[in-house]
Amino acid sequence: MSFSEGISDSAPGPTSSAAPNPSGRLSIPEIIRKKRDGENLQQDEIRYFVQAVTRRALQDGQIGAMLMAIRLQGMEPNEILALTREMATSGRILEWPEKWRGLLVDKHSTGGVGDKVSLPLVPALVACDCKVPMISGRGLGYTGGTLDKLESVPGFVVSQSPEQMKHILEAVGCCIVEQSQELVPADKVLYALRDVTATVDSLPLITGSIMSKKVAENISALVLDVKFGSAALYPTLESAQQLAQSLVSVGTQLKINTAAVLSRMDGPLGRRVGHSLEVLESLECLEGRGPEDLRELVTTLGGTLLWQCGRAGSLPEGTAHIARALDNGTALRTFQAMLQAQGVEADVARALCAGTEEQRLQVLRRAQAQEELVAQRGGTVQQILALPLARTLHGLGAGRTQKGQAINHRVGAELLVSVGQRVRKGSPWIRIHYESPALSDADRHSLQGALILEDSEPFAPSLKVVKTILPQTHPEMARRK
Template sequence: MTAATYDRSAHDAVELIRLKRDHGRLSQEQIRWMIAAYTDGYVGDEQMSALAMAILLNGMTREEIGHWTAAMIASGERMDFSSLRTPEGGRRLTADKHSTGGVGDKITLPLAPLVASFGVPVPQLSGRGLGHTGGTLDKLEAIAGWQADLSNDALLRQLDEVNAVICAAGPGLAPADKKLYALRDVTGTVEAIPLIASSIMSKKIAEGTDALVLDVKAGSGAFMKSRADAVELARTMVALGTDAGVKTTALLTDMDTPLGLTAGNAIEVEESVEVLAGGGPADVVELTVALAQEMLTAVGITGADPAENLRNGRAMDSWRQMIAAQSGNPDAALPQAAHSHTINAGVSGTMTRMDAMSVGLAAWRLGAGRARKQDAVQAGAGVRMHAKPGDRITEGQPLFTLLTDDEHRIARAQQALEGAVDVDAEGGPYETPELVFDRISASDLTD
C-alpha cells in the first residue's frame, strides 16, 4: 500500500490513535494505512503527533515496529545491488554500517575504504550533521572538489569499480520517514525508541544492503545517554534488520569521551587519513578495526586482519580511489580556520574525565555544526584535543585548541568547555573504560 493506492475510507485516524492510547496493538493493515495516509496528507500533522506521543508513552511490539518500518519503506523506492557480480558470475554481498552519532565520530571515513580494500562493496549512504554531532557529508565536503550527490547508476558503477561509496541518500528512500522525523522534532517525540529504530532501519533496509553493522553509542555525547536505552535501541534495530532478511549486528560503544583528538570537519578528515596511513589515535583505530571485522564476517570473510590493511597501504589506496571517483582531490590541502585559541590546563595531575557533550557543543558553536538544516558549516572549524582521560597533564600545557573563521564565536565555545575536564591532582591510577562494551546479534534476541 502506498500513498497512491490506499483507500481513504478503510480506517479512521482517531480510531487508531485511541487504540494505541489505550495500550492496544495496531495491525499491519492499520499501520500501512496510517503511514500512506499521512504521507499523502490525508492524515494531518496533529493526528500523527498524537499517535507518535501514544507510541512514546506506550511502546510497540516487535511485530508492530516491523510493520511500521515496512510501511515507511513502501512509501518510496528500494535500491538493488544484485547486479554486482564477481568475475566468475557470482553475486557480491554488500556491507554497510550505521552509527547513532557522537562527538568526533569520523569512523565512516576510514572504515568504508578499509572494508572495500578486501573486495567488499560498501554502499555508505550518509547525512549531514544537526546539532552537536557532525555529519559525514559535512566532513567529506571539506575535500576540494568532492561531490556528495550521485545518481543510482553512478553509485552502482562506483561500487563495481572502487568497492566504496560514501554519498547522500536520495529523496526517494523512505520519504514517509523524512516527513515524520520533522514532526517528531517539534512534538517532543524524538526519543520514542520504536520510532528511532524504524527511522534508521527503514532507510537502511530500503538501501538494499546484504549486511549491516550498527554502532549504537551511549553516554554524554550520544543521543542515548544511558546504556540501558542504547541496548534497547540496538536490540530493536537488530530485530528489524533480521526480520527483513538483512544480516544485522550491533556494537554498543562508549560516548562519554569524544572519539579521537578532533571534533570538526576538515580536522576529522585529517585524522581519518592518519588512521588510513597506519597511525592515528588508538580509540579511532580500535573502533574502525572492530567494525570492519564485523562487516567482513557478516559477508563471509573470516580470518582477515583489517589492521594489516591499514598498515600495508591497501586501505589508503581504496580511500584515494573513492575520493577521486567523486571528483575529490585526495592530495589537496584541507581548509584551515582563520582564527585559533588555546585553552591551557589550570592544574597538574591525571585527567580523569573529558565530557563529550561539552566538546561537541564547543565545536558546534565554533561553526563546525548547524542549528538548522539550511545552515552552512565552516570546513575548518572545530576543536583539537591535546590530551585525553588517562593522560598526565601539567599546569599551563594546552588542553584544547579552538578553530573558527569567526573570532566572535570563541568566547561562547570557551563557555561550553568550562567544567568539561576533571583532573586528579594526586595523579592516581586511571582505568580506561571499555570502548566496545556489548555486542548484539540475532542469536541474542528472545522475541
C-alpha cells in the same frame, strides 16, 4: 536497476484495541490520536501515514505530532517492524548483480561526538573484497553526520541516483550517499523533522530510520555501533542494549545478518571534533596512524562484518584483515577513488590522500580563528566530557538548530591531551576553531568544565568496545547450540 518489492507483506501487523473507523476511511488525525493515547496502530494505518509523508501530503505540524506521540508512547515490536518495512518500501529497493551476492555489507552508528568511523571503515571493507552502498545521514542534535563531514571536501556530491550508485560500486566498490526521493524518501522527511522536534532519541524512530535505509540498500550483512554514555542518545549500557536488540531483531526478521557492537560515548572519539577536522583524522587512520580508540572501533566493526559475510573465519582474523588494509595503503587508495567517483577533482583528492597536513588544510580550509584553553590546575586527566564540547561547537555553527540550516564545516576542536595523561597547570589542553559567532566567556567556562582532573598516577584509558550482540542465526551461535 528496477523497482523491487524487496520485502514480503506476509508478516502479521500489530493489533489495536480501538474500534475501526465507522466510515472505513483512514484519517491522519485519527491515527495521531490513537498513538497519542497509547493505542497500537494497524499495519494499514502505519502504511497510510508513511505514504502520506512520502507524498508530502501532510503539514510539518502533523508529522511532528505523530513523531512526538511515538516518542512518548512507544511502539510494540510488530509496529516497529511495520514502520521499518513501510519506510523502506517508500522508495526503491536497490538491486545488484548476482555476482555481488553475499559481499554487500554496511555499518551504522547511533551517533556520537567525533564519530568519523565510516570514513576509514568503508574503504577498508572494500580493500577486503566487500561492496558497501552506504546510505548515510546528516547530523542530529549535537552529533555530527557522515554526510556533513564529507561535504567539507570541495566537490563531494552526496546525492546519487541508484544507477549512479551501481556505477560507482562497479568502479570503486563503495559509495556514501544521502537518501533521495528514490531511496527511502519517507525517512528523509522524518529524519529532518526529528532533529527539530526533540524526538531524536525515540527507540522506534531510531530503529525505523536506520533499518529502512539498510533494507533499501539490499545488503547481506550489517553491523551497528550502538553508543552509550553521557554523550550518547542512550546514557546507560542497559538502555543501549535494548536499542541494539531492537535493531538486531528487526534486521534479522528482514533477512539481513545483523550484529551490534556496544561502545562507550562519554568522551569524544579520537582527538578531533568538527567536520573538516574529522576528515583530517580519518585520513590519518587510513594511513595506519591516528588515535587508538578510532582504530579500535574501525577494526572491530570491520572485523565483525568480515566474519558475518564469510570473508574471515573468526573475529580476530577479520580484525587483522581490516588493520592490514589500513596499514598497507589499500584503504586510502580506495577512499581517494571514492572521492573522485563522487565529484571531487582528481588533484583535490590527491592532495587530501597523498599530501601533507598543510596541503590537506589548504583544501579543507582552516577556520579564521583558533584559541587554546589551558588547564586551570595540574592533575591526571580522568575524563574529557564530550557533551559540553559538542554543545559549544553546535552553538558556534557546527550543528543545526532548525530544519535546512547551513552549517560551518570549519568549526571544531582539537584535544591536545588524552585520558590518563598527566598535565601541568597552565598547559594547553584544547584548541577551538571558530568564526562567527566568536567564542564567548560562557563557552570558555563550559569547555573548562569538560576537563576532569584528579591527583592520581597516569593510566591507560579503557577500550571503547564493551559488548557485541550477534543474531541467533549467526553461524557461531549455531555452533554453540
